[in-house]
Amino acid sequence: MQDIEGGICAPKGFRAGGIRCGIKASSAKRDLALILADRPCTAAAVFTTNRVKAASVLVSQEHLAGGICRAVIANSGNANACTGAQGLAAARRMAALAGEAFGFPAEQAAVASTGVIGVPLPIAAIEGGMDALAASLSGDAAGYEAALEAIMTTDTRKKGCALETEIGGGAVRLGGMVKGSGMIHPNMATMLGFITTDAAISRELLNRALVRSVARSFNRLTVDGDTSTNDMVLIMASGAAGNPPIEQEGADYEAFAEVLETLCVRLTRALAQDGEGASRLVTVTVRGASGEAAAETLAKSVASSSLVKAACFGADANWGRVLCALGYAGVPFDPEAVTVRFASAAGDILVCRKGAQVPFSEEKAREILSAGEIEIRIDLEAPSGGPGGPGEAVVWGCDLTYDYVKINGDYRT
């Protein structure tokens, strides 16, 4: 498995583009993106679990029900959520515009939107921008970056990557791009993720690999506890790599699922690092829980705690808040058998053993916690002091900063 350039345009069979059509009225930024496959692709997607779903989510769920996708049309600057029948019509129109421009049925287009909730989507701006959008398409890095820019809102950096691996004797590529910074917990809130691959793979196995990868990556990310109306992660497989089609579980499927999970974890870390106002990526690892689900719940409770997040911002080795957050996670464990370490590139320090403080250097702890990427490592030992259960999970989050409050105090204006 190796890193390659080109993001979602790295796999064979895809072009992308992005323009400014005027949805972000007061901004010169791009706001309309297209990812176009040369041929209909096998597709799979996961969507927000919020009961309030954007029109784009409802339409994409309907269109992807058959597992075939030719294109994604996405806008930023407007979520097209809580917009009623008018919003639903606008989302359908977006899909139809993509189909008309490139000669495929509207049902083969997925639609995505992100931005402010409750404001009618200016569909005329999108209609007026379709020619320019088509002209912006390319199969190289320029097209990929234009598309990526066009789905960004409060994102401060572009988040994308591509990987190549060998499957069935030949090279297979995956590329991904995401947007999102606030509202990413517990299940992919305000995030859009688009992944392309040239692997030949059945719809069922593509879906299985996506669900597993998302469970271990995007769904283990927490920025502020809110779950949005608009989230989706979509993967399109063109089959252009020419590998023997992956149609049952086995070595080829495992290789594909592994590279997909690696890609998703890479994108998840980028999202956490770009959490609204975030100054540090915080990785929380829990080991020794009764099972993986218990470990995940405990780790998420720590990564979501406003008090832990604020302490990370202050580089304060406040391990008591870590124990406190474990304590209200709703999962049984022995508080008197917990070990906590803080770690980063600056080192590793033990601060709590058997649920109580051990002497440590505050200066060293502060140095460790001042890094841009920090780790909270929690071991749930057996009461006897030996190893705990087999459950282990890694969760990603970020610190809580002044800038988070600033960004969200007046988002609409």
Next chain:
Amino acid sequence: MQDIEGGICAPKGFRAGGIRCGIKASSAKRDLALILADRPCTAAAVFTTNRVKAASVLVSQEHLAGGICRAVIANSGNANACTGAQGLAAARRMAALAGEAFGFPAEQAAVASTGVIGVPLPIAAIEGGMDALAASLSGDAAGYEAALEAIMTTDTRKKGCALETEIGGGAVRLGGMVKGSGMIHPNMATMLGFITTDAAISRELLNRALVRSVARSFNRLTVDGDTSTNDMVLIMASGAAGNPPIEQEGADYEAFAEVLETLCVRLTRALAQDGEGASRLVTVTVRGASGEAAAETLAKSVASSSLVKAACFGADANWGRVLCALGYAGVPFDPEAVTVRFASAAGDILVCRKGAQVPFSEEKAREILSAGEIEIRIDLEAPSGGPGGPGEAVVWGCDLTYDYVKINGDYRT
């Protein structure tokens, strides 16, 4: 029912006091409090549900098991949590010191602590302060205020009140005081609440009234989603009012339960208003849910949302975030039948009907949301537009501000 002066010293049979014994090493603030009843009282209490429980909680649970309490000894500056066997011994010693000083069994003392987690409690400072603590006792406002000051940590204001009502033909009084500002959701985190009454009431009914009142007040408060290791709400009934003892449900019990709930709601609002860094008290009301529990869950989801809280800080009428938070609460409702209003002393404005925006004046909305106390009113109508279900609940919270981050970024130093 009427307001009276004197807080926890207003009911007959109680004295209180507070001193500085030196637990808060770097501060001149009071850190040790005592509430002393003239005679053993009937008592009831509720405690944190966190699995990591402070030594003070463990000892108080044990001591109050019999329903008899003569005194509460409480310290601030140190939570005595995650302190192992040494911490448990220190908490027992606190109870014994109170008993020795006033000639009652240690088991009749409740113990409470609040402050930093994981640091050994300096019990010698408490031992050394007992004479001064006894000397500080009084049955008037001075004693009450000294005790209240001595349990405060990041609290910025004193939070207490007293009410008088008529039960069984005579006057009965209740007084209460609380500390707490961060970590108050979902179940009374980092809060201590002490309530006194001179009502004569059986232990069983006292407990029933307390549990009901706490469920509708302190447990409907959310500041930052964390639940602490140390919380408790304790009520002591001296019986000195001389009312016919309340030993079964009926008019007297209902009158007592009503005044207790009013007192608890009063204290809850004071806690929300003093939430760490809070600039506004935010009241969220949900009507039309299928039941009270559903209404409470929905209202808490809105009041806990970091995005809603940040919008309140910015006086931004971002009703889309309200719908979004309802959507991930995990309770069924029809998103297309939701009405949202914002209200305050400056007026009342409809911003969302049937789940979609209605035209409204941004200027007026900003004026309403700039008040110190604001209300988010949510009606879940029937899909036909008529009234929704019978479920209704009120929840209290506060906004998310720069100061919250500042206070919690470096709490220990």
